[in-house]
Amino acid sequence: xxxxxxxxxxxxxxxxxxxxxxxxxxxxxxxxxxxxxxxxxxxxxxxxxxxxxxxxxxxxxxxxxxxxxxxxxxxxxxxxxxxxxxxxxxxxxxxxxxxxxxxxxxxxxxxxxxxxxxxxxxxxxxxxxxxxxxxxxxxxxxxxxxxxxxxxxxxxxxxxxxxxxxxxxxxxxxxxxxxxxxxxxxxxxxxxxxxxxxxxxxxxxxxxxxxxxxxxxxxxxxxxxxxxxxxxxxxxxxxxxxxxxxxxxxxxxxxxxxxxxxxxxxxxxxxxxxxxxxxxxxxxxxxxxxxxxxxxxxxxxxxxxxxxxxxxxxxxxxxxxxxxxxxxxxxxxxxxxxxxxxxxxxxxxxxxxxxxxxxxxxxxxxxxxxxxxxxx
Amino acid sequence: xxxxxxxxxxxxxxxxxxxxxxxxxxxxxxxxxxxxxxxxxxxxxxxxxxxxxxxxxxxxxxxxxxxxxxxxxxxxxxxxxxxxxxxxxxxxxxxxxxxxxxxxxxxxxxxxxxxxxxxxxxxxxxxxxxxxxxxxxxxxxxxxxxxxxxxxxxxxxxxxxxxxxxxxxxxxxxxxxxxxxxxxxxxxxxxxxxxxxxxxxxxxxxxxxxxxxxxxxxxxxxxxxxxxxxxxxxxxxxxxxxxxxxxxxxxxxxxxxxxxxxxxxxxxxxxxxxxxxxxxxxxxxxxxxxxxxxxxxxxxxxxxxxxxxxxxxxxxxxxxxxxxxxxxxxxxxxxxxxxxxxxxxxxxxxxxxxxxxxxxxxxxxxxxxxxxxxxx
Numbered sequence: 001x002x003x004x005x006x007x008x009x010x011x012x013x014x015x016x017x018x019x020x021x022x023x024x025x026x027x028x029x030x031x032x033x034x035x036x037x038x039x040x041x042x043x044x045x046x047x048x049x050x051x052x053x054x055x056x057x058x059x060x061x062x063x064x065x066x067x068x069x070x071x072x073x074x075x076x077x078x079x080x081x082x083x084x085x086x087x088x089x090x091x092x093x094x095x096x097x098x099x100x101x102x103x104x105x106x107x108x109x110x111x112x113x114x115x116x117x118x119x120x121x122x123x124x125x126x127x128x129x130x131x132x133x134x135x136x137x138x139x140x141x142x143x144x145x146x147x148x149x150x151x152x153x154x155x156x157x158x159x160x161x162x163x164x165x166x167x168x169x170x171x172x173x174x175x176x177x178x179x180x181x182x183x184x185x186x187x188x189x190x191x192x193x194x195x196x197x198x199x200x201x202x203x204x205x206x207x208x209x210x211x212x213x214x215x216x217x218x219x220x221x222x223x224x225x226x227x228x229x230x231x232x233x234x235x236x237x238x239x240x241x242x243x244x245x246x247x248x249x250x251x252x253x254x255x256x257x258x259x260x261x262x263x264x265x266x267x268x269x270x271x272x273x274x275x276x277x278x279x280x281x282x283x284x285x286x287x288x289x290x291x292x293x294x295x296x297x298x299x300x301x302x303x304x305x306x307x308x309x310x311x312x313x314x315x316x317x318x319x320x321x322x323x324x325x326x327x328x329x330x331x332x333x334x335x336x337x338x339x340x341x342x343x344x345x346x347x348x349x350x351x352x353x354x355x356x357x358x359x360x361x362x363x364x365x366x367x368x369x370x371x372x373x374x375x376x
Numbered sequence: 377x378x379x380x381x382x383x384x385x386x387x388x389x390x391x392x393x394x395x396x397x398x399x400x401x402x403x404x405x406x407x408x409x410x411x412x413x414x415x416x417x418x419x420x421x422x423x424x425x426x427x428x429x430x431x432x433x434x435x436x437x438x439x440x441x442x443x444x445x446x447x448x449x450x451x452x453x454x455x456x457x458x459x460x461x462x463x464x465x466x467x468x469x470x471x472x473x474x475x476x477x478x479x480x481x482x483x484x485x486x487x488x489x490x491x492x493x494x495x496x497x498x499x500x501x502x503x504x505x506x507x508x509x510x511x512x513x514x515x516x517x518x519x520x521x522x523x524x525x526x527x528x529x530x531x532x533x534x535x536x537x538x539x540x541x542x543x544x545x546x547x548x549x550x551x552x553x554x555x556x557x558x559x560x561x562x563x564x565x566x567x568x569x570x571x572x573x574x575x576x577x578x579x580x581x582x583x584x585x586x587x588x589x590x591x592x593x594x595x596x597x598x599x600x601x602x603x604x605x606x607x608x609x610x611x612x613x614x615x616x617x618x619x620x621x622x623x624x625x626x627x628x629x630x631x632x633x634x635x636x637x638x639x640x641x642x643x644x645x646x647x648x649x650x651x652x653x654x655x656x657x658x659x660x661x662x663x664x665x666x667x668x669x670x671x672x673x674x675x676x677x678x679x680x681x682x683x684x685x686x687x688x689x690x691x692x693x694x695x696x697x698x699x700x701x702x703x704x705x706x707x708x709x710x711x712x713x714x715x716x717x718x719x720x721x722x723x724x725x726x727x728x729x730x731x732x733x734x735x736x737x738x739x740x741x742x743x744x745x746x747x748x749x750x751x752x
Contacts, residue, residue, distance in 0.1 A: 069699045070699060074699065315744075316743075316744050319701050319744055320701070320742075320743055320744065322701075323445045323446060323450065323700065323701035323702070323740040324699065324700075324701060325695050325696070325698075325699035325700060325701050326699070364699040366696075367692075367696055368691075368692050368695055368696065368747055368750070368751035369751050369752070371744055371747050371748060371751070372747060372748035372749075372750075372751045372752030373748075373752070374744070374748075375744035375745050375747070375748045376745070376748030376749070376752040
């Protein structure tokens with residue numbers, strides 16, 4: 001099977017297409033988090049890890065947070081959904097797509113993103129959701145005018161219901177992550193980060209680790225994003241693949257949710273994951289196309305994993321210190337920078353002056369009750 | 377006793393003075409909250425209120441949120457603290473103030489604000505805090521280099537310890553809210569809202585209820601802020617006192633924390649409050665100077681109160697929908713706009729085309745554990 005992978009220019013053209021439909025989310029900095037990341041962890045915090053008894057790493061890091069929690073529907077998924085539908089209309093014609101409609105299965109942010117994009121473009125949308133989904137998510141999806149069709153919880157049951165919907169309506173399937181157009185849409189996150197970083201650092205050089213160096217670097221040194229199905233990380237990796245910026249991925253290690261990291265170690269994509277990590281957007285195995293991108297060492301610099309406690313600690317910092325409301329999945333990249341000694345040693349080793357690191361906060365769709373359960 | 381009250385121009389000159397030391401916090405808009413505020417409440421939600429059985433009000437409101445949760449130390453209090461210290465230095469001379477130091481009693485945002493401002497201006501600071509204060513607040517205050525001195529919890533006990541500190545150090549007292557310079561500092565919040573509103577609405581007229589009207593209004597129609605000791609509300613009221621903008625106050629009604637509202641009704645300031653409202657920044661009776669400002673109908677348009685449940689509902693919306701992390705005290709103004717039928721009827725009656733309403737989010741200093749307790 002030949003697969004066609006996106007290129008940096010396909011992401012630039014995706015951005016032109018979706019720009020009128022999406023929010024231009026802010027790129028924020030934070031002094032407290034810079035200081036924390038640039039301070040060695042305590043020896044106690046390395047207990048029961050492979051680094052117990054060793055000198056904690058001492059990297060220098062300046063953060064640039066891309067706040068996709070402020071994106072439409074509260075997550076980056078709006079980018080891919082709008083792009084996929086706009087391309088569909090381009091290829092098939094408005095009338096055909098409106099007559100057939102679109103279908104997907106998701107209980108998360110992709111469901112709401114597709115429902116919103118379809119509603120904006122006046123395309124009927126059918127969203128297959130497990131019967132046990134939280135009522136607020138069902139109501140959220142319905143509020144965009146989509147028809148919610150219920151299914152069982154296993155992927156077999158969900159796919160059977162999608163097939164039923166397609167048989168009944170002839171609706172076109174829009175997959176959540178393993179899709180050329182979706183990847184291009186999500187990759188626009190990287191394009192905006194690149195632009196915003198340059199603008200910000202040229203206005204305020206003191207925000208960068210390179211403020212003192214004579215030859216300023218053009219691009220941000222590194223970018224890290226969460227990896228679930230891999231659409232966001234695959235797209236961002238593609239965008240930076242012809243630039244000097246290195247791209248990393250972040251996953252939860254709980255119950256094997258770090259399938260991409262483990263797959264890279266084993267040299268083979270892991271096809272199934274069954275984890276109940278609190279980072280509920282990242283319980284999915286990485287998709288085929290995204291694996292092809294992320295497993296290419298010419299493009300990608302590695303995936304690092306963090307524990308549930310580390311995700312919670314990072315989430316607390318973002319909420320309490322930055323005053324920014326994020327979901328657990330959103331902070332795994334920050335958690336890697338703060339707590340993963342492998343990553344921190346890498347930064348220290350590679351860059352005595354430190355790195356400017358772009359961190360994608362992927363979404364903010366959680367509830368006060370969920371926070372109560374996490375920290376109560 | 378003659379009291380001297382601040383004027384709009386004293387607030388303008390305060391702003392010039394503190395500008396290099398404070399953050400220029402954003403003025404945010406939100407479509408979802410505009411829609412909610414511009415939709416009548418359900419008849420059921422008026423049950424057990426004086427409006428039960430009546431037609432719910434149907435005002436039109438566009439919000440402009442001044443996010444002082446993104447201010448230094450996470451609350452507007454940084455404005456007053458910097459202003460008070462800068463004026464003190466102006467009057468007494470740097471050397472005198474540095475030799476004597478400053479003292480206050482507070483377990484909340486004023487403690488951290490004074491500690492920060494003193495540290496920035498290299499003035500010793502003594503903060504009297506109740507022994508039972510949460511360890512994170514004590515640590516936060518100490519982290520700015522202030523000396524924390526412990527006391528009992530009653531105001532008599534706290535004042536005794538302040539007197540001890542003054543006897544020992546000759547430190548100058550910087551009160552939290554009932555003070556000319558503090559009020560001028562907090563009032564700069566209003567000045568910035570006024571500027572930012574004009575800028576925003578001239579760039580994006582569709583954000584205003586007046587977008588369609590031929591003669592655009594120059595100033596925002598109304599501003600509402602929380603009222604605890606009244607420094608913020610008194611300062612903002614002063615700033616707008618020579619403009620067309622009306623200023624309102626918002627208080628929690630729980631256990632009589634709406635002392636300012638009740639005082640206005642009775643025609644006399646209420647001097648003591650003993651409430652454990654969840655809006656813990658608003659458990660204080662309004663101060664003498666602030667009462668003089670707020671009780672002047674030439675300057676002030678009224679205070680409205682909301683229940684604990686209404687505060688929680690507003691807080692949930694700000695966290696989950698706006699993705700902005702705020703403390704309960706910060707959202708009482710929004711709660712008034714969404715849920716107080718008296719206020720909503722007033723808007724409907726006064727303005728068939730609706731009002732642009734500036735809402736001050738006063739601070740964001742809460743914890744995930746506190747949110748767990750509120751909503752768990």
